Amino acid sequence: MIESFCSWLSNTPVSQAIQDAFWVIPTVQTVHILAIATVMASVVMVDFRLLGVTARGQTIPDVAHRFLPWIWCAVVVLLLSGTILIIGEPGRELLSQVFWVKMTLLACALAITGAFQYALSRGTPIWENRKAVVRIAAVASLLIWVAILAAGRWIAYMAHE
Amino acid sequence: MNERTVRVSVSDLLTGLENTPVATAVRESTWLFPTIETVHVLSIAMVVGTIMIVDLRLINVASRRRSVSELMNEVLPWTWGAFVCAVITGGLLFSSSATKYFHNPPFEFKMLLLLLAAINMAVFHLGAYRGVALWDRDVMTPTGARIAGGISLAIWVTVVSLGRWIGFTTN
Numbered sequence: 533m534i535e536s537f538c539s540w541l542s543n544t545p546v547s548q549a550i551q552d553a554f555w556v557i558p559t560v561q562t563v564h565i566l567a568i569a570t571v572m573a574s575v576v577m578v579d580f581r582l583l584g585v586t587a588r589g590q591t592i593p594d595v596a597h598r599f600l601p602w603i604w605c606a607v608v609v610l611l612l613s614g615t616i617l618i619i620g621e622p623g624r625e626l627l628s629q630v631f632w633v634k635m636t637l638l639a640c641a642l643a644i645t646g647a648f649q650y651a652l653s654r655g656t657p658i659w660e661n662r663k664a665v666v667r668i669a670a671v672a673s674l675l676i677w678v679a680i681l682a683a684g685r686w687i688a689y690m691a692h693e
Numbered sequence: 694m695n696e697r698t699v700r701v702s703v704s705d706l707l708t709g710l711e712n713t714p715v716a717t718a719v720r721e722s723t724w725l726f727p728t729i730e731t732v733h734v735l736s737i738a739m740v741v742g743t744i745m746i747v748d749l750r751l752i753n754v755a756s757r758r759r760s761v762s763e764l765m766n767e768v769l770p771w772t773w774g775a776f777v778c779a780v781i782t783g784g785l786l787f788s789s790s791a792t793k794y795f796h797n798p799p800f801e802f803k804m805l806l807l808l809l810a811a812i813n814m815a816v817f818h819l820g821a822y823r824g825v826a827l828w829d830r831d832v833m834t835p836t837g838a839r840i841a842g843g844i845s846l847a848i849w850v851t852v853v854s855l856g857r858w859i860g861f862t863t864n
Contacts, residue, residue, distance in 0.1 A: 557861075558854075558857050558858055558860075558861050559854070561857050562850075562853055562854040562857045565734070565737075565738070565853050565857065566741065566850060566853055568734075568738050569737070569738040569739075569740075569741040569742035569745065569853070570742055570745065571742075572735070572738040572739055572742050573738070573739060573741075573742025573743045573745065573746060573771070574742070576739065576742075576743075576771065577746070577767075577768075586767060587767050589763070598755070598756055598759075602755075678735060681731070681734060681735055681738065682731045682735070685727065685730060685731045685734055686727060686731070688727075689727045
C-alpha cells in the first residue's frame with residue numbers, strides 16, 4: 533500500500549516539478565541542515581544547563597525561555613522542508629525503515645521537549661522538585677536528537693532497493 | 694621550479710594521501726564513510742548552531758539581554774570543540790578521494806569561505822570586540838559588531854550549502 537502511495541505521489545505534478553529542478557533537493561536539504569543546527573545547538577544549551585554543566589550563572593527558566601522558541605520554530609522548518617523532500621523522492625523516505633525509526637525517535641524527542649515546555653509554562657519548577665527525572669530526561673533528549681541526526685544521514689545509505 | 698612541477702607535486706601529494714591505509718579503509722569500507730560523515734554533520738550542526746547564537750546576538754536579534762562576552766564564553770568552547778571534530782572527520786572524508794575533492798568547485802569554494810570566516814573573526818576580535826566592555830550589555834551593538842555578525846551568518850549558511858553540493862557534484 534505504501535508502495536502504491538509512493539508511486540502515486542511521485543507522479544503528481546508537484547513531485548515531478550521537484551524532480552525536474554535539480555537544485556530543489558540540495559537547497560531544501562541545506563535549509564533542513566541549518567534547522568538541525570539550530571535545534572542541536574539549542575538542545576545542547578538547554579540540556580547541559582539542566583545537567584548543571586554550563587551557564588550556571590543563569591537560571592534554568594532564563595536559559596529555557598531563550599532557547600525553546602528556537603527549537604519549536606526550527607522543528608516547524610524541519611517538518612516543512614522534510615515534507616518537500618518526501619514529496620520529491622517519496623520512496624527514498626517512506627519505504628526506508630531508517631526513516632520510520634527516525635520519526636519514532638522524533639516523536640520521543642518532541643514529547644520530552646513538550647513536557648518540559650509545559651512545566652515551564654505552568655511555572656512548575658520540576659528541575660528543583662524532581663532533579664533526577666529531569667537529568668535523565670536531559671540525557672535522553674541529547675542522545676535521541678543525536679540519533680535522529682544520524683538516522684537522517686543514514687537514510688541516504690540504506691535506500692530501499 | 695615552474696608551474697608544471699608544482700602541479701605534479703600537488704597531484705602526487707593527493708595521490709599519496711589517497712593511498713594511505715586510513716584513506717583506503719574509508720574508501721573501501723561500506724560503513725566507515727557514512728559513519729564519519731554522520732559525525733561530520735553533527736559537528737557542523739554544533740559549529741553553525743553555536744555560531745548563529747553569537748551572530749544573532751551581535752546583530753541584535755536574539756539573547757539581547759545577555760552580556761555579549763558572557764554569551765561568547767558560554768557558547769564558543771562548544772564551537773571550537775565541534776570545529777576540531779569537523780576538521781578531523783572532514784580530513785578523513787577528504788583523504789578517501791583527495792584528488793576528486795581537490796578539483797571539485799563547491800569544495801574549493803567551501804575552503805575559501807572557511808578562510809574568509811577566519812579573517813572575519815580576526816577582524817572582529819582585533820576591532821569591535823576590543824572595546825566590548827563599553828557595549829557588553831547594550832541591546833544595540835556597535836556597527837562593527839553588527840557587520841561581523843551579518844558576514845559570519847552569510848558565510849556559514851553558504852558553507853553548509855556548499856557542503857551539501859559537494860555530495861551532489863562528486864558522483
